[in-house]
Amino acid sequence: MPNTQFSPSIDSRPVYPGLTPHGASPAIMVADAEGAAALRELAARDASVMDRAQVVLAAGGAAGLAEARALQALQPKGVSHEPDLAAALPLLRRLLAEARMGTRLYLAGSEGLIGQVSALALDAGLPADAIESEHRGPIARRMQCVHCKGITEGVTTDPFTCSHCGLTLFVRDHFSRRLGVFQGVCVDAETPGIIPEPQEIRP
Amino acid sequence: MTKHFNDETFRGDYTYYNSPEAIRRFPFPFDRDSYMYSVNIEQHPGGPAGSPFEYAFDVDEHYVAEMKDRAITLAEDPLRCQSLPHMELAGWDLLELIMEAKARDYPDLFGLHKDGDRWHWINRPLRIDQRFTFLDATTLPYGPMEYITRQAQGDFALLHEREGNLWMDAGMVTSQADWSLDFDVGMNFFEWHAPVPKAKKMGVFDKALKFLLAVQQGQAYRRLNWTMTVNPRLDTSPENYHKWGPEKRTITPQNVGRKQFLRVELQSFWRLPRSNAIVFPIRCYLACLDDLASQPKWGRRLHRVLRDLDPVLVEYKGFAVNRDIIVAHLARYDDGAPTSPGIFPD
Numbered sequence: 089m090p091n092t093q094f095s096p097s098i099d100s101r102p103v104y105p106g107l108t109p110h111g112a113s114p115a116i117m118v119a120d121a122e123g124a125a126a127l128r129e130l131a132a133r134d135a136s137v138m139d140r141a142q143v144v145l146a147a148g149g150a151a152g153l154a155e156a157r158a159l160q161a162l163q164p165k166g167v168s169h170e171p172d173l174a175a176a177l178p179l180l181r182r183l184l185a186e187a188r189m190g191t192r193l194y195l196a197g198s199e200g201l202i203g204q205v206s207a208l209a210l211d212a213g214l215p216a217d218a219i220e221s222e223h224r225g226p227i228a229r230r231m232q233c234v235h236c237k238g239i240t241e242g243v244t245t246d247p248f249t250c251s252h253c254g255l256t257l258f259v260r261d262h263f264s265r266r267l268g269v270f271q272g273v274c275v276d277a278e279t280p281g282i283i284p285e286p287q288e289i290r291p
Numbered sequence: 292m293t294k295h296f297n298d299e300t301f302r303g304d305y306t307y308y309n310s311p312e313a314i315r316r317f318p319f320p321f322d323r324d325s326y327m328y329s330v331n332i333e334q335h336p337g338g339p340a341g342s343p344f345e346y347a348f349d350v351d352e353h354y355v356a357e358m359k360d361r362a363i364t365l366a367e368d369p370l371r372c373q374s375l376p377h378m379e380l381a382g383w384d385l386l387e388l389i390m391e392a393k394a395r396d397y398p399d400l401f402g403l404h405k406d407g408d409r410w411h412w413i414n415r416p417l418r419i420d421q422r423f424t425f426l427d428a429t430t431l432p433y434g435p436m437e438y439i440t441r442q443a444q445g446d447f448a449l450l451h452e453r454e455g456n457l458w459m460d461a462g463m464v465t466s467q468a469d470w471s472l473d474f475d476v477g478m479n480f481f482e483w484h485a486p487v488p489k490a491k492k493m494g495v496f497d498k499a500l501k502f503l504l505a506v507q508q509g510q511a512y513r514r515l516n517w518t519m520t521v522n523p524r525l526d527t528s529p530e531n532y533h534k535w536g537p538e539k540r541t542i543t544p545q546n547v548g549r550k551q552f553l554r555v556e557l558q559s560f561w562r563l564p565r566s567n568a569i570v571f572p573i574r575c576y577l578a579c580l581d582d583l584a585s586q587p588k589w590g591r592r593l594h595r596v597l598r599d600l601d602p603v604l605v606e607y608k609g610f611a612v613n614r615d616i617i618v619a620h621l622a623r624y625d626d627g628a629p630t631s632p633g634i635f636p637d
Contacts, residue, residue, distance in 0.1 A: 098485035099482055100481075100485035100486075105344045113359070167629055234530055234532070235530055235531075237370075255533060261485075264475070265477065266476065267474070271474055271529075273299035273532060277532045277536025278612070279537075279540065280537060
């Protein structure tokens with residue numbers, strides 16, 4: 089499955105141009121099960137990207153194991169296999185804190201993964217132009233409720249229910265790079281209880 | 292000179308009101324009988340004596356009540372005031388700008404005495420008497436930006452310049468037209484304006500950014516922007532939209548004249564001396580339709596502007612559900628007579 093093509097949107101909505109190899113620079117690579125394919129394709133274009141790459145795979149189950157083996161076979165500096173992104177965060181914080189000048193960050197997978205790890209990286213002082221991203225897998229969004237500030241992962245419908253305060257929120261394209269989230273706003277604020285039928289989010 | 296401060300509220304029982312003097316000096320934003328976006332920038336301060344453009348930071352009869360309302364909002368949601376770590380110096384620049392302006396323009400209300408970096412600030416309306424050391428944040432009860440903007444009407448965004456862009460890296464935002472500082476802090480100029488319809492295609496943001504980047508120290512500019520708000524509510528934040536949203540559906544032909552407010556933002560832009568940041572104060576003025584229509588020119592013009600406004604802007608400014616009632620009400624003030632150019636009443 090290739091890099092997802094999203095419809096044109098507003099300027100704050102992130103775009104994911106796809107991964108481009110930058111040779112044997114020091115690198116941190118982060119992917120989920122779907123994104124791992126993008127890392128393999130990256131290495132196929134230029135095997136030297138793996139020479140100094142620390143790979144973090146956030147993918148559970150049999151698919152995760154298979155991808156971990158496939159990435160290992162590309163002989164990066166190391167592969168850390170974590171069951172999901174939440175489990176990988178402490179390691180990512182440390183890798184980003186220790187990153188040297190010139191380190192590239194390659195992100196591949198869901199919008200939630202790309203958004204959350206980008207936000208961590210920017211907070212750690214990595215320049216925005218050192219981050220590469222490629223979207224793979226389902227169209228699910230990481231949404232912040234503007235009312236309670238709680239974050240709901242993996243949102244696939246519009247509107248959706250905030251997993252924290254229970255308000256029904258519509259999905260905006262407005263995106264905060266600092267927080268790594270899209271904004272969700274109460275859909276029935278003016279007419280409590282009148283809620284449109286949820287629709288699948290489209291790219 | 293303002294001597295009287297209204298005892299009024301911007302929530303709950305909404306006792307906010309404009310005196311006849313406040314109505315006549317209202318910053319009516321339409322200089323002709325129609326409206327579309329424009330960059331519409333002028334030098335600031337400067338304008339007729341008594342107008343809200345006369346001084347750098349206008350202090351009017353709503354000052355004390357607005358500061359009380361800000362304190363209520365901050366107590367409920369401290370994230371309405373944020374400053375990324377590199378912005379403290381810009382906060383000091385802003386504190387200096389506001390203190391000097393208020394003490395110069397309203398000497399009977401404010402006083403600033405400097406002995407080197409030991410400063411003494413007196414704010415009589417809010418009964419504040421503060422001695423502190425300039426550039427030493429430990430000598431103030433809040434960070435410098437928060438300290439001074441708890442004593443200055445309007446919202447404030449502090450913009451850091453880098454990479455040929457402006458980044459909203461600090462702000463005090465409690466009287467906003469439905470945008471979230473907590474969400475937008477850290478964004479660049481194009482990102483935080485992204486939700487505004489049409490304007491990008493019109494090139495408004497490219498032009499505005501170019502202009503802002505060219506603002507030099509010692510220069511300041513302003514523009515007016517506007518929207519519509521039901522009830523005189525300062526805190527029309529997205530955070531509390533589920534609380535104030537239902538009020539938007541309480542407009543009737545009977546109450547629209549007193550309950551529907553024109554919300555005008557007097558926005559200004561200042562380059563700050565030490566940090567080279569730009570401060571963007573957004574001062575909010577509210578007046579109900581019937582008060583505005585007490586100036587016959589404004590009644591005629593407001594009717595024509597709202598009647599003919601692009602539906603996309605009606606939607607964006609959030610009054611689509613009430614537009615017909617508003618326009619029908621204002622029609623009674625429009626006898627078809629021509630209006631004079633410019634924003635000031637006849």
